[in-house]
Amino acid sequence: MTDQILFDRLTYIDRLKRGGIADDQARAHAEAMDAALRESVATRADLDALKIAMAAIESKIDLAVKDMTIRLGGIVALGVAVLAASKFFEH
Numbered sequence: 086m087t088d089q090i091l092f093d094r095l096t097y098i099d100r101l102k103r104g105g106i107a108d109d110q111a112r113a114h115a116e117a118m119d120a121a122l123r124e125s126v127a128t129r130a131d132l133d134a135l136k137i138a139m140a141a142i143e144s145k146i147d148l149a150v151k152d153m154t155i156r157l158g159g160i161v162a163l164g165v166a167v168l169a170a171s172k173f174f175e176h
Contacts, residue, residue, distance in 0.1 A: 092122050 094115040101111035127135075 092119055094119055 097115045098111045
């Protein structure tokens, strides 16, 4: 598995020239296309790295949800205890 975009500039230049594009223009097009592909197209390695990062984020979110659930449970238990104590000591 490669992490580079396979782009054959010479084949691209030949196809442009067969279509009536001048040699210098065809070469300029090929260089621009090659640069654009290298800068803006995600590779398999990019996608794999994104999956790993997303899994890490999901794990952190799950941990935060569990932590908040425990804290909320503690707050509710404390509230019930305070209400029970106020009812008990109200006499």
